[in-house]
Amino acid sequence: MVEVFSTSVQTVEETTFLLDKFQKEFPSYTINFDLEDCDKILRVEIVDEIIDPNPVIRLVKSYGFNIEVLSDEV
Template identity: 45%
Template sequence: MVEVFKTDVKNCEDAKALIVQIQENFDGYIANFDLEDCDLILRVEYLTGSVMAEPIISLLKQNGFHAEILVDDFQPVVTPFINK
């Protein structure tokens, strides 16, 4: 599973340090930042289960940063199938 967070992490050094902390504290998590995205995205992947969002948010907060789950606003268009 992948969880995507909106953050206020703005520089590479902070992002690298946070990635190390995430991967040290959460065995099996793979983290990366997209600091070029307008939401300063943090993606956390866990191949064998669900990502625990609250501990990630708390870890960033302990380091002076804000993070929140980025809600997927994608609404697929569903057209009814009409069998003629």
């Protein structure tokens, strides 16, 4: 499953910092940022499990960043 979030993360340094925190908190997740996208995308992926977005949101917000789940719009 993949969950996509919009964030307020702006720099490579911020992504590096957060990726380190994610690796410690959610070692089974594959996580990456797309700072080129206007929504500063955070993509979280895991095989064979449903992602609960709430812990991801809490972690990002705990470091002062804004984050919200992007809805699947067609």
